[in-house]
Amino acid sequence: MNNELLTKTKMSEIVGWSEANGRRWVKHFKDCIPTVTSKNKVMYTSESLRIMMFLKKMNEAGLTIPEIKKIIDIEGIPKNEKEELRLIEKYRQDPIHNEFDEKIKGTIPSTGEMMIPYLEIIKDGEAYSASEITEELVEYFKLGEEQRLMKYENTSDIIFLSRVRSVRYSLKKENYIEEVNKLTYKITNEGQELLNESSSEIKEEIEELEKVVDPLTIVKEKLTDLTNELADNLLKQLRNVHWVKFEDIVVELLTEMGYGDGQVTQRTNDEGLDGVIKEDKLGLDNIYVQAKRYAANNSVGRDVVQSFSGALDGKGARKGVFITTSYFTEGAKKYAERLESKKIILIDGIELSKLMVAHNVGVDINHTFVVKAIDYDYFKDE
Template identity: 30%
Template structure:
């Protein structure tokens, strides 16, 4: 089956992801990050890797992630979810009994509420412009990462780890080292510390479970913790392998998470705040 056919007929609509999103959050104990919600919904809907890898247009975001974002937005506007500034989504008390909810009813109520605030066509244009602006900087940054030389990408990851609190971060990558590119020491609250080996993979594809196993093999006897950073994505089996019971854990950072982390740390990203001036008419009336 071609990617085009898969993208048009096999990717679940955001309507179909509404209830699975609620179920996933319930499974997570009532709250979770975007990534945790994504993993839950993928498992609930049993989505294969070929569906998960379908991109949304020419962006670095997958079609599943894009539609799941709309699902979260509709559930928030319906009053079932809330999200914090730290990117954590949680169920509201009203969502305790959601089994009886109909996705079509949720969509209908939210769209009706939106129409009462602003003309539907204007609102759609505004939303599309906001989404486009958000995607533009993400895609531009992702493209720049892909164009970096391998050594430059390794230096970027080294800087990223240092800015994130790691110490003694060194690039050690050399042939025959099992893909290990560097080592650092992660410190927790200034008291606890542990050695971390990391691997950097700068490409657009998906890291497989086999590559995670190879990395873990190279880690054996040298550390109990690994970090795998890529500009691409991880297959579902790779994610499972990274957290497999009985094996040294490996933390994963994909392209989307890497872009967001660079933004948070202001590494290669400048954020311009727009000043809004509002006249306080009530203040003048008191003169």
């Protein structure tokens, strides 16, 4: 990459996103993407482009914007291609990790179990990045992929990362570690002294540390509750909108999610939808969409999904998205999973409403809360 300055449009084009999609990602990650001002215009550098490409790779690995934000909060922005590849492989999403499993959750170390190992990892007094410490904790506890990536039920929060964040907050608040740079930590004298205490004293202190709660954790839990309530109310609205409006909503959502330019291909009052998302400007690769606006108790069975699959064959298509405001039967899910010549994604009512909330379709911002943090670069010598 050279030192040429790029506009937001040009940068999006190089990355492979539409202008609208690129603008959306820049907006969400503006704190991570460097800018310069040239002739009174905001421009982007080769480093900006590298970070945008990294974000796209993370998205292609199955991660959503909120998930990527949480990972960056824990790990920071990778400094080179090697670090990028490590993070992409570490957090790459596999369907197996999307299903909550109580047994797997029980094998993930608790915050109390991680307190002392966290300090042991940095006891030499050197500064360590958050990602380095997290990786060492994974090695220390011999965690597999399922343990590292398992999410809490009905949320996008990764259990292990959430607990690491809580450990870090507690140790920092009680002055056992200090943040010497953004997402970079070292042990304090108090931390060293704690490691030298007797096992009984360490146990007592860990019990106290576990009581320390990050205010952000409480805020996020309440926001999750509000989001779930909003999604429930949104789903009720979806089940009552006119079928024409429903068609427009579904296509708008998929377009906002960055899959390309969408359009409704026909208007027939059958409470279904035939839409197409053009993944490129020439329409060389299309995603076909069908939706069923059903009541909550009216399921979509295997026969309906199989019929949609046949319609895709008629168009010579390999990609399809089937959306319903109700739910899919197990037979329908298994049929879609076993397809080999094409890929059909099934989105039920609950997921549909949550996607609309996440991508600001059909919702307005009610309140905005800003949480500020130290700008470590501000205090550096010129």
